Amino acid sequence: MKKNLLILAAFATISSCQINHQEKEEASAVGSGGWLAGDTNEKFEEVAHQLGGFSKTMIEVSYRYSELYWAGMDENWQYADHQVEHLLEALEDGLKRRKERAASAESFLNEAIPSIEAVIKKEDKEEFLKGFRSLTSACNACHAKEGESFIMIKEPEVRTSPVRF
Template identity: 70%
Template sequence: MKKTILNLFALAILVSCQSVVTEDERTAVGSEGWLEGTSEEKFEEVAHHLGGFSRTMIEVSYRYSELYWAGMDENWGYAEHQVEHMIEAIEDGIKRRPTRAASAESFLKESLPAMEELIKKENKEEFIKGFRALTSGCNACHAKEGESFIKIAEPEIRTSPVRF
């Protein structure tokens, strides 16, 4: 009986030691082992690759252009799709950079919901007016962040192959 208890105790110690060794293990993972270091170092590297709010703005910029062309085509389903993904991208960006939340708040709570309501009306003229208000919201947010040198304007060139 004592031997069984000692064996179980030894097994428990071995398992707990194994988890410590695994945590500190510096095994490279990923294609060709590009992701190296401890688990914490790997998470930090992945977080770095996800980027901050500037990466968010790359996606929002794409969605903004697609929203414009969707409205011009009167493809209201695609327009709604773009607004949904703009919201999602901004919310994800705020998770990575919470300091941006205050500036983005009115955009998330006013500008984008107003655009969603206009899209439901399926009226191109109203959409254009609303899109201009959305653009003003973009520029206001940039100004709040001290980045008023980033001026947003209506897209002039269509780059996406998506058509209605």
């Protein structure tokens, strides 16, 4: 009996220490300069806010789209394939945060992306240009489905990346 009481007391002490440690951990600010503060839920909410919605996704997609274009112009097919892969990843991550955009993106993901992937495999610049223009049309169609046809995508005119083949 005495042994059971000792075990129970030890367990209660350990549990209490763990709870106190968790409370301190949740209340402590983290990040450079302690910018991420609050309990665990508040911290997760702030991280979600920092990740943003679909507009931050579109920043990366825009970069990948431009790099894809220049990769095709350079006939750097591995780099073009790399850009499509990361463009797709960016869209998938963005759709996790904004599921309501998924219906508009469905044909883009299921048709436009596989189509440009197939064109890249042909390693033909003229075919790539046709496929890229089709991809651009798909971008604009998706924007229109979202009621944002004022966001009109066109082929890049200025190369901003230092990547060359």
